[in-house]
Amino acid sequence: MRNAFADEITALAECDPRIVLLSGDIGNRLFNDFKERYPTRFYNTGVAEADMIGIAAGLALGGLKPVVYTIASFAVYRAYEQIRVDLCYPSLPVVIVGVGAGLGYASNGPTHHSCEDVAVLRALPNMSVLAPADAWELRSLLGAALQLSGPAYMRIGKKGEPLVHEARPAIQIGEALQLRTGNDIAILCSGTLLPQALDVAGEMESSGIRTAVFSVHTIKPLDELLLGRLFRDAKLVVTIEEHSRIGGLGGAVAEWKVDHREANARLLRIGVPDQILHHSGEQEHAREMCGLTVEKMTSAIRLVWSA
Amino acid sequence: MTASVDELQLIARRIRKTVLELSHRAGTPHLGSSLSCVELITAAYWGGSKLDPTFVTDLNRDRFILSKGHAATTLYAALAMKGFFPESWLEDYAKPGSPLGEHPSPGTPGIDVATGSLGHGLPIGIGLAIASRIQGRNNRVCILMSDGECNEGSVWEAALFAPAQRLNRLTVMIDYNKWQATGRSDEVTALAPLREKWSAFGWRAVEVDGHDVAMLVHWLNAPPDPEGRPTVLVAHTVKGKGVSFMEDDNNWHYRIPSSSELARALAELQPL
Incomplete structure (x- = not known):
């Protein structure tokens, strides 16, 4: 990048x-x-x-x-x-x-x-x-x-991040980009975990759970119109980010949800746990430690989905 | 047009009067710090710089930043006298809803940046000076700092950077009144020798009497350093200057003058 x-x-x-x-x-x-x-x-x-x-x-x-x-x-x-x-x-x-x-x-x-x-x-x-x-x-x-x-x-990331888009997308600051459709689960991903988020959606889809994916490239201002629609139409909204679960996209969406009583869908926030990563390792290792792999994120979503 | 020395001294006395009245009326502190930099601000605004409400949106205007934002009343007095806003605004200084708060706020006529947290003015001044150079302007940038402000690391980051960029239209004035909030500035940190420090950092560093307004005007109008160095005026000043019972008494960093103290102080400022 x-x-x-x-x-x-x-x-x-x-x-x-x-x-x-x-x-x-x-x-x-x-x-x-x-x-x-x-x-x-x-x-x-x-x-x-x-x-x-x-x-x-x-x-x-x-x-x-x-x-x-x-x-x-x-x-x-x-x-x-x-x-x-x-x-x-x-x-x-x-x-x-x-x-x-x-x-x-x-x-x-x-x-x-x-x-x-x-x-x-x-x-x-x-x-x-x-x-x-x-x-x-x-x-x-x-x-x-x-x-x-x-x-x-x-x-932004550093280098070698996989491309999700094939060309320059038309982007409005504050308006998330939709990459997959589905009415059961809506995954909101900000940043470079988007390829993994898409794979997670594919896993859910293979179990018959229709899963939408959005790239929330703007965390502030938040795409409130989209949130209003998703929390009305989906059963579960999941945020994914390479950021602390405190205060990031997940935090922003949670704040929004508290302010909107009509927001019915449940919310799961996936992100970096509240800890310092003392161990040495590359980004993939760190993501593994933080539960940010496709496998671990899929499991976390399944757990909430079936609860 | 540059004012005469007599006129400059009269302006300085009138600024002091306003500063004292504002502190008394609003009950706001930092009086000693506001009085020590009166001549520095007088020289900046009346010494020939292009600092005037008529140029307020002109990118060619000279720039002045009061980095020691706690001396806001001195700045407000000068801006009002210069016509940046009506003198009547001073009546509401520090009252609820007034644009003139205890520290300068951007959006107030004549004020571009927020100061009050120390160590912010000089990096911004560097940016302004580089912007002028990129766009081929020859305006000047002047930053007024306090000696206590030199505790801040960002001051020294900026002090290292400006000479590397040869920003010789940038001038810093340090209001070296020898006090900071709770102690002697040379004792709290090893500030002295201050001129030598700036000189070693690559600045054209000059020691001046910070109450000699003619000398300040001279230096603010001096040709840019031919070697490309930015200029720093290490201005020796007296905290509480102009009021005998406030001079060099650090209690007046926070004390508010009573009615009788105000009357005694104003009597010392004559003729107004």
Whole structure:
């Protein structure tokens, strides 16, 4: 996904001279093409994430469209107060791209995991929170995010994520994309677990349980129209995300459900348990440890479905 | 157009009067911090910079950020005198519903960013300076910080970055009044030698008398450093400046002047 980001931002910068790219000392060679084509619009702001967000705020105040890129955990946790005060308070159009969000940097250890980023950013006024499922969604969302008048955070994978879409989907921020239909269970997936979510739906379908799947690429603003329909028509709504079960898509949907008494369907939230992953391992191992494999997610859904 | 020194000093006295009255009337703290930076703000707004309501949406305008947002009353007094908003707004300072709160809020005429949490102004100023360079503008960016603010790590992240970018149209003024909220700023952290620190970080660092408004105007209008360095004015100031019984007494970080104290203070500011 990071290659798609680099490619897409380079293309977008061609059309919009206001786009400025800031990197927190990562992306070695990733942005060579951007730097070569727009040498005055790329800045490595160093290992100083708080500063990077403040600088982005200044660039936006100066009439530009800054895009900030670094590892998700550092972009969000290190610079949270700057995001809140410098970007959200005046509502400045800055796009923060957090690479390797969730468990994308699993092998680097818990310092590099970001399974609470959606929770903390979703709480900030004026902030949009985006989670593309694949490189195609990323490309569509990046262009849309740059049209916003306020700040946006996009959590993306790292590299080698499988493609779900065959081409660039037409995307509206705040409107989920439907990938499968079915009226028994509705799976809402945000981010790069979408291929697994589709496989889970296939498993359910093989048992005769009709399962819809949506890519909820926008967690804030939440697609409330869709939720209203799903909680009326489906029997079970399942959220899947590579994020803590606290405060992510599942949390957002649970909040919505509490506020809507007519929402009849049950809700199951699948996500990262409330724990630090101390063990070493790659992303697949970490997902296994967190119950985020097709097999484990299918079992979890079956358990609730048959209860 | 630059005002004469006499005019600047009169403006400074009038700002002090407003600052004292606002603190007394609204019962808001940070009086000592607001009084120590009066000449710094006077020089910024009346020293020849393009900071005027007529340019409020002009990207070529000069930029000033009060990073030490707790001195908001000094800024409000200046903005009102400059005509960014009616002087009558000051009457409602810190009252429910007023746009003028205890710390500056973006959306208030003349105020672009939220300050009050320290260490935010300088990175934003760097962004503004880079934006101007990218777009070929030659406006200036001035950031006013406090000495206590230099405790914040983000200040030093920014101090490292700006010289690397050769942002010589960026000027920082440090209101070095030697106090922070609960102690001497040189004792709470090893702040001194402050000028040397900034100099070692690659800045054109100058020590000035922060109450010598003519000297401040001189430096704010000095040609950009030919070596490309950003400029920092380490401005020696006195907390509570202008009111004898408040000067260098850190109780006035939080104390609110009574009616009789206000009257005594205003008497010292004559002629107004």
